[in-house]
Amino acid sequence: MRSIGTTTGAALVRIDRVEARIEDRPWPWAEEYADRIAAHWRQVVRDKPRTFNGTVTICRVREFDGPVLRLVFVPTRYAASLYYRSLGYPPEAASHVYPLAALRAADGAYLLGRMAPHTTFGGSSYFPSGSVEPRDAVDGQLDLTTTLLRELREETGLTADDVTLAPHWYAWSRGALTGLLRPVSSPLPGPELLALVNERMEGQENPEHSGFYLVHGPDELDGSVLDSTRAYAEAGLG
Numbered sequence: 001m002r003s004i005g006t007t008t009g010a011a012l013v014r015i016d017r018v019e020a021r022i023e024d025r026p027w028p029w030a031e032e033y034a035d036r037i038a039a040h041w042r043q044v045v046r047d048k049p050r051t052f053n054g055t056v057t058i059c060r061v062r063e064f065d066g067p068v069l070r071l072v073f074v075p076t077r078y079a080a081s082l083y084y085r086s087l088g089y090p091p092e093a094a095s096h097v098y099p100l101a102a103l104r105a106a107d108g109a110y111l112l113g114r115m116a117p118h119t120t121f122g123g124s125s126y127f128p129s130g131s132v133e134p135r136d137a138v139d140g141q142l143d144l145t146t147t148l149l150r151e152l153r154e155e156t157g158l159t160a161d162d163v164t165l166a167p168h169w170y171a172w173s174r175g176a177l178t179g180l181l182r183p184v185s186s187p188l189p190g191p192e193l194l195a196l197v198n199e200r201m202e203g204q205e206n207p208e209h210s211g212f213y214l215v216h217g218p219d220e221l222d223g224s225v226l227d228s229t230r231a232y233a234e235a236g237l238g
Contacts, residue, residue: 157200179228
């Protein structure tokens with residue numbers, strides 16, 4: 001199992017296969033803390049009125065077995081996920097596992113998006129990513145490539161026809177938090193890729209991002225870049 005050290009306090013581990021499924025059962029932690037979750041959510045929507053309490057998932061089983069990662073998700077509301085995050089992702093409750101499209105242009109530049117102020121991650125920068133959703137499953141089985149391509153399309157306008165996906169992933173884990181980064185390459189040089197994304201996202205109503213930009217090396221990673229994205233870009237992967 002290949003492991004790459006990073007400056008973020010967590011290594012990147014190459015994953016050759018992800019086995020994932022979703023089970024239609026409650027998340028006991030969310031039921032136990034329902035009142036606190038509701039109170040926290042009221043504060044969230046006061047501060048960010050556009051935030052939507054949709055159905056997402058939380059990871060109840062996260063098992064690393066050499067180059068294989070096995071995951072079991074259960075559905076939950078976004079409010080519960082946010083409260084879990086606000087507590088620092090307590091590991092006894094669950095794990096938060098999310099795929100990221102580590103998008104790299106033909107000239108080696110990475111494309112990052114900066115989240116819009118109205119979002120819960122406002123001001124943060126990272127690769128296109130998002131939560132696994134129940135709609136991504138087929139007969140209970142999850143292919144995280146489906147989630148990855150959905151988020152890539154929603155956040156950048158790019159489709160599977162515009163990019164090439166590597167067959168492997170890199171897992172960045174700290175505590176109960178795991179970012180699954182998939183190398184995604186574009187045949188376009190950075191400026192053309194950035195122009196294409198801006199063109200496709202032009203006129204989008206309530207966009208999640210305030211803008212996109214290119215990063216050519218570690219010295220261009222500012223304090224807004226989240227650690228999973230920072231680790232990958234610093235390592236020069238993709």
